[in-house]
Amino acid sequence: xxxxxxxxxxEKVYSHKCTNGLEIFVIQKPGYSKKFATYTTKYGSxxxxxxxxxxxxxxPDGIAHFLEHKMFEKEDGDVFNLFxxxxxxxxxxxxxxxxxxxxxxxxxxxxxxxxLMNMVEKPxxxxxxxxxxxxxxxxxxxxxxxNPGYKLYFETLNQMYHQLPVKTDIAGTLxxxxxxxxxxxxxxxxxxxxxxxxxxxxxxxxxxESLISxxxxxxxxxxxxxxxxxxxxxxxxxxEIALKHKVLEMDVQDTKVMIGFKKLQTLASASERLVxxxxxxxxxxxxxxxxxxxxxxxxxxxLIDDSFNFSHIEEISFAHTLLTxxxxxxxxxxxxxxxxxxxxxKDEFFTDEKLANQKREVLGDYxxxxxxxxxxxxxxxxxxxxxxxxxxxxxxxxxITPDDAKKHFIDVMDPNNMVECILKPHG
Amino acid sequence: MYNVTKTEVNHxxxxxxxxxxxxxxxxxxxxxxxxxxxxxxKRNLLSRMMVKRTLRHPAEADLLNHLAHYYGAHLTTNVxxxxxxxxxxxxxxxxxxxxxxxALDIPNEMCRVLKDVLDTPFEYDEDFTAFFEREKRLYKNxxxxxxxxxxxxxxxxxxxxxxxxxxxxxxxHGVLEDIDSITLEDLREEHxxxxxxxxxxILTAGSVDDGILENLSLIHSREEKxxxxxxxxxxxxxxxxxxxxxxxxxxxxxxNMGFRAELDSAESHMAFNVxxxxxxxxxxxxxxxxxxxxxxxxxQISSQIDVRNGYMFxxxxxxxxxxxxxxxxxxEELERFRSGDFEDSFIDEIKGMMRVNRKEVMDxxxxxxxxxxxxxxxxxxxxxxxxxxxxVDRALIxxxxxxxxxxxxxxxxxxxxxxxx
Numbered sequence: 067x068x069x070x071x072x073x074x075x076x077e078k079v080y081s082h083k084c085t086n087g088l089e090i091f092v093i094q095k096p097g098y099s100k101k102f103a104t105y106t107t108k109y110g111s112x113x114x115x116x117x118x119x120x121x122x123x124x125x126p127d128g129i130a131h132f133l134e135h136k137m138f139e140k141e142d143g144d145v146f147n148l149f150x151x152x153x154x155x156x157x158x159x160x161x162x163x164x165x166x167x168x169x170x171x172x173x174x175x176x177x178x179x180x181x182l183m184n185m186v187e188k189p190x191x192x193x194x195x196x197x198x199x200x201x202x203x204x205x206x207x208x209x210x211x212x213n214p215g216y217k218l219y220f221e222t223l224n225q226m227y228h229q230l231p232v233k234t235d236i237a238g239t240l241x242x243x244x245x246x247x248x249x250x251x252x253x254x255x256x257x258x259x260x261x262x263x264x265x266x267x268x269x270x271x272x273x274x275e276s277l278i279s280x281x282x283x284x285x286x287x288x289x290x291x292x293x294x295x296x297x298x299x300x301x302x303x304x305x306e307i308a309l310k311h312k313v314l315e316m317d318v319q320d321t322k323v324m325i326g327f328k329k330l331q332t333l334a335s336a337s338e339r340l341v342x343x344x345x346x347x348x349x350x351x352x353x354x355x356x357x358x359x360x361x362x363x364x365x366x367x368x369l370i371d372d373s374f375n376f377s378h379i380e381e382i383s384f385a386h387t388l389l390t391x392x393x394x395x396x397x398x399x400x401x402x403x404x405x406x407x408x409x410x411x412k413d414e415f416f417t418d419e420k421l422a423n424q425k426r427e428v429l430g431d432y433x434x435x436x437x438x439x440x441x442x443x444x445x446x447x448x449x450x451x452x453x454x455x456x457x458x459x460x461x462x463x464x465x466i467t468p469d470d471a472k473k474h475f476i477d478v479m480d481p482n483n484m485v486e487c488i489l490k491p492h493g
Numbered sequence: 494m495y496n497v498t499k500t501e502v503n504h505x506x507x508x509x510x511x512x513x514x515x516x517x518x519x520x521x522x523x524x525x526x527x528x529x530x531x532x533x534x535k536r537n538l539l540s541r542m543m544v545k546r547t548l549r550h551p552a553e554a555d556l557l558n559h560l561a562h563y564y565g566a567h568l569t570t571n572v573x574x575x576x577x578x579x580x581x582x583x584x585x586x587x588x589x590x591x592x593x594x595x596a597l598d599i600p601n602e603m604c605r606v607l608k609d610v611l612d613t614p615f616e617y618d619e620d621f622t623a624f625f626e627r628e629k630r631l632y633k634n635x636x637x638x639x640x641x642x643x644x645x646x647x648x649x650x651x652x653x654x655x656x657x658x659x660x661x662x663x664x665x666h667g668v669l670e671d672i673d674s675i676t677l678e679d680l681r682e683e684h685x686x687x688x689x690x691x692x693x694x695i696l697t698a699g700s701v702d703d704g705i706l707e708n709l710s711l712i713h714s715r716e717e718k719x720x721x722x723x724x725x726x727x728x729x730x731x732x733x734x735x736x737x738x739x740x741x742x743x744x745x746x747x748x749n750m751g752f753r754a755e756l757d758s759a760e761s762h763m764a765f766n767v768x769x770x771x772x773x774x775x776x777x778x779x780x781x782x783x784x785x786x787x788x789x790x791x792x793q794i795s796s797q798i799d800v801r802n803g804y805m806f807x808x809x810x811x812x813x814x815x816x817x818x819x820x821x822x823x824x825e826e827l828e829r830f831r832s833g834d835f836e837d838s839f840i841d842e843i844k845g846m847m848r849v850n851r852k853e854v855m856d857x858x859x860x861x862x863x864x865x866x867x868x869x870x871x872x873x874x875x876x877x878x879x880x881x882x883x884x885v886d887r888a889l890i891x892x893x894x895x896x897x898x899x900x901x902x903x904x905x906x907x908x909x910x911x912x913x914x
Contacts, residue, residue, distance in 0.1 A: 075592065076516075097494055097514035099852040144786065150777035151842050153849045172852040173845070198789060205792030208744040209810050214641050317742045319637040357554045357561065366627065371634045392634055423561045430565030430588045433516045437858065492742070 067278055072457045075436065079457065082278050084285040087262025087293050090278060091450070093269045093442055099172040101270030102439040103179055105186050106447050108265075109258035110163040111236040112383065117297040118257045125254060126245040127231070128203070128238015131160040133251055135199055136191055137167070145185045154178040160236055162381060164451060168443065175270070176280055183284055189255045191248040200243055207237050214316055215390075218324045218489045222388065225309040225485035226328040229301035232384050261285060262293045267446050269439040300383055305330040306483070313488045321490045322373075323396035325403065328483045329385040336453030337462075339380050342474050344466050346378035346387065348424050349475035353410055354389070357423070360406050369399040378478070382452065387478055396488045407479045416468040416475070425463055432459060494855075495698075497865060502695060502706060503714035508865045509705060510698040518600060518699030519586045519858040520607065522712070523866055524691040525721060528579035528660055533572075534667035535675055535683040539614065540570040540581045542628050542680070547609040548616055559606070563599050564588045568606065572665045575870065576725040576801045579665060581687070583610060586858065589700055600701070604708040611713055614684035617677055625677050636669040643747055643905060644793070647739075648808060651749035651903035654737045661726060661802070688713075692721040696865055698858040723870045725801045728755045731898040740908035745792070746813040748820060751901040754803040754893065761896075762800055763881040764889040768830060768897075769798045770843045771890075773807055777842070779826045779835075780807070790819045805897060813906050820902060830894030837887060844882055851878070 070079045080092040111131060115124050137158070138145050149156035154171035167186050171178050210216045220235060227233040237243070257263075268277065307328050333339045354361055354376050364370045374391035393399045410416070435441045442456070449456040495512035526532065550556035560566045566587035573580050585607055587599050617625075640646045649664065656662035695709055731753055756762050773780035773796025780794045793810035811819045829835055854860035876884075 095514070097512070098856050099494075100856045144782070147777045147782070150775065150846055151838075153845045155846075155850070155853075156776075170853065172849045201789045202785070202792065205745065205789075205810065205812065209792055212643050212743045212745055318641045320634065357557045359554070362552075362554065366623075368630075372631045373634065373638060392638060423558060426563075427561035427565030430563075433564070433588045433592055434567070434586060437515050437517060439856070 080274050084282055086285050086290040088285050089265045091267045092274050096271050098271050100170055101175045102170045102443045104166050104168040104267045104443045105182055106164050106166040106265050107258050108263050109165055110161050112162045112231040113298050115299040119294050125250050127234050127242035130165055131237050132246055134158050134160045134165050140190045152178050191251045196248050203243055204240050214318045222324040222326045222487040226307050226326050228308045230303045267443045269443045307485050311486050315490050315492050318491050320392045322392050324390040324487045326485045327387040327479050329478045331385050340454050343380035345470040345474040349471040350376050352420050400486055411476050416472040421468050502709045504718045505693050507695040510861050513700045515699050515858050517586050521696045521862050522583045523694045524581045525578050526691050528574055530663050533663050534671040536581055537572055537667040538632050539680045543610050544568050544570045547613045549609045566603055574665045600708045604711040607712045617681050629672055633672050647747035647749050647905040654735050654903055655751040655901035696862045698861045731900045734899050735901045738904045743907050745810050746816050746906040748809040748811050748816055749903040750807040752805040752897050753900050755896040756803045759875050759881050760884050764885045764893045766800050767885045768890050772796050784822050790815050816904055833891050
């Protein structure tokens, strides 16, 4: 067991690696009644083609999410209800690159933790339960189809990417999930739910040593010694976008637009990606945020409203920036955004003064977020899987310069890699 | 783990919740008045404007830069309701000075900002007109885009049907059609009324010392305390179930049902709460387990209550062909309670869960504040939360279930021409 202390932010982290490869982190939060656990596999919607110990497997789209749903069901019923019986709130989610199972409680933490471990480690799939799940997930897919924001988002991704599975709905399609069999599920489970491909984060006010030895014992009892080699295969993705412009019609009140900038991922190191991620966050805020004159210009000219939103996504296999708003004049908005991008390239727009204030704000937000065990558990997992440390964020924030912000902004916001998707009311 | 100081600041009741576990300090002002159609839309618009521009920071970017300088202090406003009341909340959350490596008196300055926020509308003049018109446009857009959220829109439509001639149908976020006719003068008047007549309370949560009182006294001052009694709406009997259906080009139908419950004591409210959790309030509830998991009749299915007013709402996302079947299924699940067809162990489980959730709320600054504010609104003779919960048993749940009556069924579904595709 190893202890890392972060004195500046008054946080302590204990870590341990089990012999079967599972990594555990315990984050102490003195005074909290709530205890929070996440058990995460590095397995998400993008992992549909992979090699295990030399053998290639292709599985249907949406299977990681499908598997997540099915893990709660066991021979003697739904584990969800057991968590509730033991006084815990349980949940799970699937993203592009991971599946997380989690619970929080103020009582009987170890009992619930055992339940979580057993649920995630011991699969139970039958032909009947797989078939029934198709119906449930199909309703979930349909519900998202009725959500204009979600539709706009996925259409934009499809305009940016030719091949990369990021463009496919995390839940898959009715066709793809209908192909899923229990054999697929067993294969994916034995491959990706192997302890060496998983991480556990526990946040709360704990008796740390006994907690870690409890998990360690449980893991040793599983008797897993073979650590498989997993190789994920991604299709070749060109640097260029797939489709520049698209207009959709839907039963909506107002026209919404989303603009995307694709940046082919070439950064191999985690720290380079983190620097670009933070630089883009600062740069976008400086140019388009509510402290920027451009924001009020766009607002006052009626090109955007307060649904205007932007973000940069930085993942191991892809990176892009998205901007979206309700707008009566999407063409004009695109034109003006393109001009603004040109203007800030020329001028001395990215100043020390602006960046200093942004940094103070981000640091404050970061500290507030550390009030929340959920935030810590989820973000600690995300940063860890991406190869960083959540608690070292302040140092990296400090190191970003105005030149970083400018350089990455110009590099990512390249009009040649820009797509635009417009969602209009019918008629 | 925390202690609460009950006091008054310049004739305004204040509650100081002192705890070490947070890295921030949160200050909240609650302004409570009777909910009415005349007010609700104005107050939404007004409170949004108040947190964007002030006399000392006459442009949004100025104010945001100022807050950013104080380590990204968060100034927000929120509207909600309890019982017959509409509540406007202003919150300021900022990092505790002990995590900052420079001499910056954050609490003092943030209380000054709050004062500025509260005082500014007294000075609304022509200079604010363009800002006011823009905020009206943004507010209209927000309410319009709520209609694109099918679940929210169908819930609103059900509420409109159920409370056709009752004030309750004006949800706390306001009425789209009323926005255009509001003038800046209206807002000035509404603000003056809010500052003089509303029931105002100040609450804080975080690690603070006695100096906080001096800072809080900067925010606002009253000549005397203003108190408004807090009441639920009286029970209205259901004579006939109301039904309404709308169609849209959508994939999934929405089924919404509204119920009214006759509640007469603190225990009956608590039993109503427990019953809702068992019925559809959690993922282990009967609706979730049976309608969604067992019968696959819905992807989403849940119930929620307005516990003070005794209203229960069921919301489901169901396949268009299954609407009637789902409605029947939902009513059968409610019937279980009336006939006593439920496990005692499930009551204990739900009560245990409610205790856990209540403790979890206390791990959040705003959660602690909300509990303390509810405490303040309670009638003095109301038993403690735990005492009430302990008194809820099988007999009481059965009794309450018989006093819950279906009032309205609203369906948003796809039109027949789309179904033919």
